[in-house]
Amino acid sequence: MGKIYQIYGQSAHDMTVSLLEASDAIRLVPAGGSVALKPNLVIAGTPESGATTHPGVLSGCIEYFRAHGVRDISVIEGSWIGDNTMRAMRVAGYAEVCDHYSVSFHDLKKDKTRAVDTAIGKMEICGRALDAGLLVDLPVLKGHGQTIMTCALKNLKGCLPDKEKRRFHAMGLHRPIAALGAYMRPRLIVVDSICGDLDFEEGGNPVTMNRMYLGTDAVQLDAYGCQLMGLDIASVPYISLCEQFGGGFTRVSADDLVELNHPEAGLSSTPQRPSGIVGRITRNVQADSACSACFAALARALYVSGVQGTDRMYIGQGWRGKTIDGLGIGNCCRGASRCVHGCPPTAEDVLAELTR
Ligand code: SF4
Incomplete structure (x- = not known):
C-alpha cells in the first residue's frame, strides 16, 4: 500500500503540479527515461461533461516533468470503439496543450501491439504503453453503465487496440480489466475527481x-474511489480480482x-447549480456554502440509495454553529439532531446513514 496524496481546488493544472511535487513523483522516472501520459479520452467530450480528463492535468x-529534466514526454490514448x-x-482541449508545449499525441488505435502473458492468458497491448519509461495513468473518477465505476x-483499457477492447466486452469486462x-x-496515478459523471463513462450528469x-497503487486508488462514490467494493468485482492477480492492495486506511x-479550497465562488439527475435528487436539500466534495458525497449517496433529498437535510458552512432539526451532512452541521461527521464525509458514510 502506498500513500494517497489528496488536494482540493479549482485549477486542474495547479492541483496536479502540487500533487506531483508533494509526492516527489520524479523519483519514479528511470534515469533518461520517457514519460507517457495516459488520460481518459473515452469520447469526444469536454471535462465539464464529466467524461474526460481535464487538459490542465496534462x-x-x-x-x-519538464522542470525536472524529463525531455521525452508524450500523450497516448485511444478513444472507445466508434x-x-x-x-x-481536439474537443477535450488536448490539441492546444500539446501544441503549446510541443508534446506529441499518439492515437493508440494506430499503434503497433504486442502479445503479453497475463493472469488470464495472452493479451494484445499497444507498444507505446508497454515501452514508456513511466506510464502515468490519468483517469477520471466516474460512474460506468456496466462496471458501476471506472x-x-x-x-488502462485505452492502451488496447479496438479488437482487444471488443474481446474484453465479450469476456464480461471484469476479469480482463x-x-x-x-x-x-x-x-503513478493522478486521479481527476474534479467533475466525474454520476453513472456513465460518456458523461451527461457531472x-x-x-x-x-x-497514488502508486491503482487497486488501492480504485478502492478509495469506491468509498468516495458510496459504493461497496464488491459491486465492482475487477478491483478485488486485480488484487488476487497481484496488481495491488484494496486496503485503504486513514493513515494512508x-x-x-x-475542502474549502474547492468551494466555488459562484453557487453550484447541479443539473440533470444530480439537480433533481438534491433540489430540496438545504445547502448553504457547501464545499464541492461535501455536496458530491451527498449527491452520490442519494443516487446510490434511491433516497430523494429533502428540506430536512442540511449541508454547508452556512450551518456552522447552528442548531438544526434534521440530518446534517459534514462537520459544519454538527448542530443537527443527526449528523454524518467528516470534513468532508465520504459518500459511503452518508449512504450508511441514509439506509440505516
Ligand atoms: S464539513 Fe463544511 S468545511 Fe468540511 S467539506 Fe463539508 S461544507 Fe466544507
Missing part, C-alpha cells in the same frame, strides 16, 4: 467534487491519506 504533468481519437483530443484500472491492471501495474488525488489542503 499541462500540469508536462510542466512538472469514436475518433483525434477528434476527441477509475485507475479501467482507464483485472488481468490488464495486474500486468501493467502503473507506478458531479463537481473539485478534488484530485495521487496525506491531505495537502482543506
Whole structure:
C-alpha cells in the first residue's frame, strides 16, 4: 500500500503540479527515461461533461516533468470503439496543450501491439504503453453503465487496440480489466475527481467534487474511489480480482491519506447549480456554502440509495454553529439532531446513514 496524496481546488493544472511535487513523483522516472501520459479520452467530450480528463492535468504533468529534466514526454490514448481519437483530443482541449508545449499525441488505435502473458492468458497491448519509461495513468473518477465505476484500472483499457477492447466486452469486462491492471501495474496515478459523471463513462450528469488525488497503487486508488462514490467494493468485482492477480492492495486506511489542503479550497465562488439527475435528487436539500466534495458525497449517496433529498437535510458552512432539526451532512452541521461527521464525509458514510 502506498500513500494517497489528496488536494482540493479549482485549477486542474495547479492541483496536479502540487500533487506531483508533494509526492516527489520524479523519483519514479528511470534515469533518461520517457514519460507517457495516459488520460481518459473515452469520447469526444469536454471535462465539464464529466467524461474526460481535464487538459490542465496534462499541462500540469508536462510542466512538472519538464522542470525536472524529463525531455521525452508524450500523450497516448485511444478513444472507445466508434469514436475518433483525434477528434476527441481536439474537443477535450488536448490539441492546444500539446501544441503549446510541443508534446506529441499518439492515437493508440494506430499503434503497433504486442502479445503479453497475463493472469488470464495472452493479451494484445499497444507498444507505446508497454515501452514508456513511466506510464502515468490519468483517469477520471466516474460512474460506468456496466462496471458501476471506472477509475485507475479501467482507464488502462485505452492502451488496447479496438479488437482487444471488443474481446474484453465479450469476456464480461471484469476479469480482463483485472488481468490488464495486474500486468501493467502503473507506478503513478493522478486521479481527476474534479467533475466525474454520476453513472456513465460518456458523461451527461457531472458531479463537481473539485478534488484530485495521487497514488502508486491503482487497486488501492480504485478502492478509495469506491468509498468516495458510496459504493461497496464488491459491486465492482475487477478491483478485488486485480488484487488476487497481484496488481495491488484494496486496503485503504486513514493513515494512508496525506491531505495537502482543506475542502474549502474547492468551494466555488459562484453557487453550484447541479443539473440533470444530480439537480433533481438534491433540489430540496438545504445547502448553504457547501464545499464541492461535501455536496458530491451527498449527491452520490442519494443516487446510490434511491433516497430523494429533502428540506430536512442540511449541508454547508452556512450551518456552522447552528442548531438544526434534521440530518446534517459534514462537520459544519454538527448542530443537527443527526449528523454524518467528516470534513468532508465520504459518500459511503452518508449512504450508511441514509439506509440505516
Ligand atoms: S464539513 Fe463544511 S468545511 Fe468540511 S467539506 Fe463539508 S461544507 Fe466544507
